[in-house]
Amino acid sequence: MRRNAPLCGALIxxxxxxxxxxxxxxxxxxxxxPSVEIADLPIGRCAVQKPMSPVSIAPRWTSWGVDLSNSRxxxxxxxxxxxxxVPKLKLKWAIGFPDSSHAWSQPTVAGGRVFVGSxxxxxxxxxxxxxxxxxxxxxxxAVRTAVxxxxxxxxxxxxxxxxGWLYALDTRSGALVWKRRVxxxxxxxxxxxxxxxxxxxxxxxxxxxEGMSTASSYECCSFHGSLSAFDALTxxxxxxxxxxxxxxxxxxxxxxxxKLLGPAGGSIWSSPVIDxxxxxxxxxxxxxxxxxxxxxxxxxxxxDIDTGQVRWSRQVAEDIFVPGCGKPGNANxxxxxxxxxxxDFGSAPILVHLxxxxxxxxxQKSGALWAVDPDHQGAxxxxxxxxxxxxxxxxxxxxxxxxxxxxAYVPVSNIQDPAHAGGLHAVALATGxxxxxxxxxxxxxxxxxxxxxxxxxxxxxxxxxxxxxSADGMLRAYATRDGKVVWSADTNGEFKTVNGVKxxxxxxxxxxxxxxxxxxxxxSGYGSHAGRGGNVLLAYGIE
Numbered sequence: 001m002r003r004n005a006p007l008c009g010a011l012i013x014x015x016x017x018x019x020x021x022x023x024x025x026x027x028x029x030x031x032x033x034p035s036v037e038i039a040d041l042p043i044g045r046c047a048v049q050k051p052m053s054p055v056s057i058a059p060r061w062t063s064w065g066v067d068l069s070n071s072r073x074x075x076x077x078x079x080x081x082x083x084x085x086v087p088k089l090k091l092k093w094a095i096g097f098p099d100s101s102h103a104w105s106q107p108t109v110a111g112g113r114v115f116v117g118s119x120x121x122x123x124x125x126x127x128x129x130x131x132x133x134x135x136x137x138x139x140x141x142a143v144r145t146a147v148x149x150x151x152x153x154x155x156x157x158x159x160x161x162x163x164g165w166l167y168a169l170d171t172r173s174g175a176l177v178w179k180r181r182v183x184x185x186x187x188x189x190x191x192x193x194x195x196x197x198x199x200x201x202x203x204x205x206x207x208x209x210e211g212m213s214t215a216s217s218y219e220c221c222s223f224h225g226s227l228s229a230f231d232a233l234t235x236x237x238x239x240x241x242x243x244x245x246x247x248x249x250x251x252x253x254x255x256x257x258x259k260l261l262g263p264a265g266g267s268i269w270s271s272p273v274i275d276x277x278x279x280x281x282x283x284x285x286x287x288x289x290x291x292x293x294x295x296x297x298x299x300x301x302x303x304d305i306d307t308g309q310v311r312w313s314r315q316v317a318e319d320i321f322v323p324g325c326g327k328p329g330n331a332n333x334x335x336x337x338x339x340x341x342x343x344d345f346g347s348a349p350i351l352v353h354l355x356x357x358x359x360x361x362x363x364q365k366s367g368a369l370w371a372v373d374p375d376h377q378g379a380x381x382x383x384x385x386x387x388x389x390x391x392x393x394x395x396x397x398x399x400x401x402x403x404x405x406x407x408a409y410v411p412v413s414n415i416q417d418p419a420h421a422g423g424l425h426a427v428a429l430a431t432g433x434x435x436x437x438x439x440x441x442x443x444x445x446x447x448x449x450x451x452x453x454x455x456x457x458x459x460x461x462x463x464x465x466x467x468x469x470s471a472d473g474m475l476r477a478y479a480t481r482d483g484k485v486v487w488s489a490d491t492n493g494e495f496k497t498v499n500g501v502k503x504x505x506x507x508x509x510x511x512x513x514x515x516x517x518x519x520x521x522x523x524s525g526y527g528s529h530a531g532r533g534g535n536v537l538l539a540y541g542i543e
Contacts, residue, residue: 117143
């Protein structure tokens, strides 16, 4: 997702650091390890290494969206929590991520363990009840995706790193099984969690290339968003589909010889959906980085699960966007004639099943929630405007929504537009009408930079309750009946951790909670994009 101009300098600096890591990967040179290795701290290690329970029978949350539909709805049998239990939730343990200033990766749960990645490139397996460290693994890049756990009796765990690598680890030991390149473009930014189905991993790819265009030496733009299918056992590439579909070429050259290339863009920022009935998968795509406009940008796209070929698409905008263009003093050669409005999709689609029909529901950064018909080439069934068309590039609906078969639950970010930031909508899936609206509560953080009501975090649902985090550092539980807040947890401040790492929470942006086996696991401290950083994973349970 693109970001606002005041943040560009910091983001580009961060991006150049990531690109440096990416260049090391290309040479197969390992990155320097962080100064603190979590598994080397004796107080953090499990005293007794208990074997994992079978993934197929234990309570689990093994992917970004918990199921193939990306619903983020956990049934009671798996959640181990009922609505009546929620007000009794207490903090049970906390883990600190060393050498990290952002808590990016959504935790997953399987076999009595919690799996989570970190900005520092570590992936951890923790005891689900106590938080002690079973093992840790050092990857060669920041991990922002969920750690996806194998199906059935599989013993593999999968994740990607921002610079472009896909990993498979042994869930029992953390040993590397295989590692494959997903994208080798210098601007690669893997943020969408892989999906595992039928022995294949479906891996989306995105990029921050349009942000790199402000560098005087960089010739933009040539990145093409893609979705790739890999063999889950071997890592062999089965197919890859380019969302632009035509080669980038030189569009023009300025007086100093710098070239503008195009077309480019079409990033896939989020996790795909698997439709077993129709043998399709669905992705949502980002804007173009350079022209001419392409039909699969800013779109909901249906692809053949076996071949990756596009079966239909529903484009809801057609924009080419470069940060900072149109602002005084900006002379970026890559600026398009008409910039933006950067109305792409950042959040994952959801496949919902209603009486007599299915829908694909997806939230757009413009503040619109769309429902389209998978049986009629993505025809629009309804559109719900959850927020005013977003001011700023970060957007109104950003990281995700959830659905329980009756309603879609839609948090509003608008982090760059404080007057319209925050709030949670419940939208009836059958009609697209508002069921209820919960306005943003009183801020839980001290007034200052990054303390806002924005709700950019993906929500998670159990029967009767939807959990949603906020940039103010609060995790709140809303009754699905009427939107009343029935419980909240303040994740700001410092926490005593199982592993002895100094840790504190901050803004809750991006990943949502994972709920399984009577516990709720959530990260706090997403410092990018005007949020407040942190480095803690928190585990809540009932007494």
